Amino acid sequence: MPPxxxxxxxxxxxxxxxxxxxxLSLITGLDPDRYRAKILLHRQPGIVGEYIGDLGLSFEVAEDLPLMRTPNYPRDGDVGxxxxxxxxxxxxxxxxRRLDPQIVHTNEGRIHTNWVIPTRMAGRKHLWHHRQDPRAFGINKLAPLFTNQIVSVSHFSxxxxxxxxxxxxxxxxxxxFDFSSDIPDKEESRSKLLSELGLPEETLLLGWFGTLVDRKKPVRFVEAVAEIARAMPGRPVHGLLFGSVDEADPTQKQLCLSRAAELGITENIHMMGFRxxxxxxxxxxxxxxxxxxxxxxxRTLIESMHLGTxxxxxxxxxxxxAIVDGKNGFxxxxxxxxxxxxxxxxxASDPQLYDRIVRTARNEAHQKYGRERHISQMTEIYDKLARRSGT
Known part of the structure; x- marks a missing residue:
């Protein structure tokens, strides 16, 4: 049987x-004898293409294939x-039809919106992988009418x-999640970061990870750092935001910096950028x-549990x-x-509590969110969709 x-x-x-x-973690784990992945990037490779290349995967770039403009994802070059x-x-x-897939698997907002109808017009099966707000237009209006399968990362969505x-x-x-890689040494990693920022050993480092968009509330993180710093006057408290600016919401970085200035903690907030x-x-x-x-x-929540933070x-x-209050986090x-x-x-004041939370969180993450389990569930869905299409 062909793949x-x-x-x-x-x-x-x-x-x-x-x-x-x-x-992309899923794609790298697919059995090549059973599944053939074809990756297509609109207009340019960008950071996503660089990452795909780093994984050793091949892809095509459709330089003359724009995307329809959507309200939440406006980009230069999009069409009406x-x-x-x-x-x-x-x-x-x-x-x-040129690429000839049995299944088109979309993974982000405007890609869902652009590809779901053409997929059905081409007589292929569409898989809508939903990772967004349950109130979003596409998942409520387009997906119920046109997609063959909705896969979601949570019941909430x-x-x-x-x-x-x-x-x-x-x-x-x-x-x-691939939990097979070595976990970085926490003390060594912490020392390097303190050295990079020129901060003393006793500094409490609070992290925030994600693309800078309003839904992820980076400004609330800045405000939380200010509240924590006021509650710990005897210890330096610094907040570090790791993530790139989203072109569709470019104001968030400046909003964070402005709010830090208003709260008098400019020196305590570090925009670390994409790492x-x-x-x-x-x-x-x-x-x-x-x-x-x-x-x-x-995703970063589970990664943090694995890494001991x-x-x-x-x-x-x-x-x-994912979190049970007081057991594997708060x-x-x-x-x-x-x-x-x-x-x-x-x-910060109870090392035994800190260690217990870390151990429990890591154990539960490994039990529930392993990569092999995800691949097994997704390939079962692929097999069902392909059978429905006569493969």
Missing amino acids: ITILYPFAGDTGLGGSHVSV VARYLMSLSRQMVREI HPARPVRPVEGRFTVVRSP HPLAGYMAAVDIYLVTAINEPFG PVIATAHGGNPE LVEAENPAAFVGPTLRL
Whole structure:
């Protein structure tokens, strides 16, 4: 039996996010005798293409294939709805027929919106891998009508108000994590980071990881650092934001810096930018503060649990599906920076609690979120879709 061919289209003009890391981890783990992956990037390779190349995967760049402009993801070079309907959708149909996949697997907002209808027009199966807000337009209006399968990273992100029922087509599959690599030495990583920033050994390092977008609430992180610093006057407290600026929401970096200035903690906030690999930095910080709301299932949250950095997260989105308050991390009220103070003080003052949280979190992460389990679940879905298409 010939292998099942799966097309993975990506935008080439975005930053590297958790959705890219997750699906590319899946692709590298597919059995090549059973599955053939074809990766297509719109217009340019970008950071995503660089990462794909680093993984040893091949890809094509469709330089003359723009994307339809969507309200949440406007980019230079995108086209309007009229052009999409009149010509671009048909161009995508031709690309699908040229590449000849049985399945088109999309993984990010505007890629879902652009590819789901052409996939159905081309007579192929579409898999909508949902990692976003359950209230999003596409998952409620387009996916219920046109996709063959919705795979979501959490129960939280089930479509809130689908135009038609999705039961029977909705499956939760947790993101894949490769826990086989060596864990960076925490003390060594911490010392390097302190040296880079010129900070004393006793500094409490609070980390934030993610693309700088409003949903992830980086400004709330700055405010939480200010609250914690006020509660710990005898110890230096510094907040480090790791992540790239999103072109669709370019104001967040300046908003963070402006808020830090207003709160008088400019010297305590560090915009670290995009760093890869990230594991050493995630291991280096003392505590990871997850301020996001409507986050279906944050990849960095699980990575932090694996790397031995305790997590304090908002009790919102998919976070409560991973964190049990006081057992493998802490949950706090969303949109309330002061709520992070109590758990931070407990972790900073009680080494035994800190170590217990770290051990429990790592054990649970390894049990629930291993890469092989994810690959097994996804290939089962691929097999079912391919059988439905007559493969």
